[in-house]
Amino acid sequence: MSDRIGEKGTISVRLVNEALLELRRQGFDEAPLLQQAGIAPALLLRPYARVPAQAYARLWRAIAAASDDEFFGMNPRRMKSGSFAFMAQAALHEPDIGAALQSMLRFTGLLFDGLSPRLERQGSLAQIVLDDEGAPPTRAFAYFTLWMMLHGLACWLAGRRIPILGVELRCAAPDYLADYRVMFSDNLRFARxxxxxxxxxxxxxxxxRRSERELQRFLAGAPGNILVRYRDPQSLGARIKVYLRNLKPERWPDLEALGGHFYMAPSTLRRKLALEGQSYQGLKDQVRRDLAIARLDGGAGNFTELAFELGFADSSAFYKAFKKWTGTTPGQYRALTHPDDASS
Known part of the structure; x- marks a missing residue:
């Protein structure tokens, strides 16, 4: 297996090692688990190696079966095998994503020790808060694994990706962030x-939007279908976003030039993006949104300059687009996410 990042649907071996960490501490023999997953043990010693997302999903299932814990042993109480399926079954019968998330969070709060998750709405923003202040911060991998289950299930229930505007964690930043940025958001903040x-x-x-029949197919393929469908770091859409981030917005190509860069006809590119539930315009909006949020979180206060930097004709066009992306204006977003700045 190669180290090439270009392989479709891949996960860094650093996350594989994270998944195995608690089992190693407990003295589990990881060799049969890696064999079941089809992951060569030698790869785990190569920090830049990657494994197929489906191999990571097989490892997840193998760990859950061996330890009767779908959460990799990262909480004092096990997430016993079948817990995710039970949570999905309950959420399926809710009318909308808000109610489904409430159902998931109630179940998660009952499941784990030292965790009181809640869903809050603040104006045009919603936030899932993980209250665990009574305990030391856990490692980033544990938080991101829980986000993956909750957000991934919500995306599947809605039949579309739900954009993440930002993630804040109590713990310190881990050594490796690249896959987390692709899976969740560029806007990751730590020691919060x-x-x-x-x-x-x-x-x-x-x-x-899902049915009981669809749920059975979903559970049969979980968690691999979440990893690939909603968080494929090597999908065409993800690669286009990486390409756009490396260019100033005024230099972004049209669809024909973009197709040439990726060695495919514009119609083929459009069709492949559609299969991923994406469009080129939508990807450009996502990159502009992520850049805008990152700049606001970094302290940008001159919205006219920021509008120009993002390739907008004027600040009013930027305000209109930002409100469409996030449901709030740039100033309101700053006030909601930086309350200390607003009160100072």
């Missing part, structure tokens, strides 16, 4: 007072 995930509050009204 609370652990929370921010989304547009309008997403809470999205209807649950």
């Amino acid at each position: 007072p609370h652990s929370r995930l921010l989304i547009n509050a309008d997403c809470l009204a999205l209807p649950v």
Whole structure:
């Protein structure tokens, strides 16, 4: 197996090692688990190696079966095998994503020790807050694994990706962040007072679109289908976003030039993006949104300059687009996410 990042649907071996960490501490023999997953042990010694997302999913299932814990042993109480399926079954019968998330969070709070998750709405933003202040911060991998289950299930129930505006964690930043940035958001912040995930509050009204029959197929393929469908670091859409981030917005190509860069006809590129539930315009909006949020979180206060930097004709166009992306204006977003700045 090669180290090439270009392989479709891959996960860094650093996350594989993270998944095995608690089992190693407990004295589990990881060799049969890696064999079941089809992961060569020698790869784990190569920090830049990657494994197929489906191999990572097989490892997840193998660990859950061996330890009767779907959460890699990262909480004093096990997430016994079948817990995720039970949570999904309950959420399926809710009318919309807001109610489904409430159901998931109630179940998660009952499941884990030292964790009181809640869903809050603040104006046009919604946040999933993980209250665990009574205990030392856990490692980043544990938080991100829980986000993956909650957000991934919500995306599947809605039948579309729910954009993440930002993630804040109580713990220190881990040594490796690249896959987390692709899976969740470029806007990751650490050593914060609370652990929370921010989304547009309008997403809470999205209807649950799945059936019992679809649930059985989903569970048969989980968690690999979440990793690939909603978080494929090597999908065409993800690669286009990386390409756009490396260019100034005024130099972004049109669809024909973009197709040439990726060695495919514009119609083929459009069709492949559609299969991923994406469009080129949507990807450009996502990159502009992520850049805008990152700059605001970094202290940008001159919105006219920021509008020009992002390739907008004027600040009013930027305000209109930002409100469409996040449900709030740039100034309101700054006030919601930086309350200390607003009160100083």
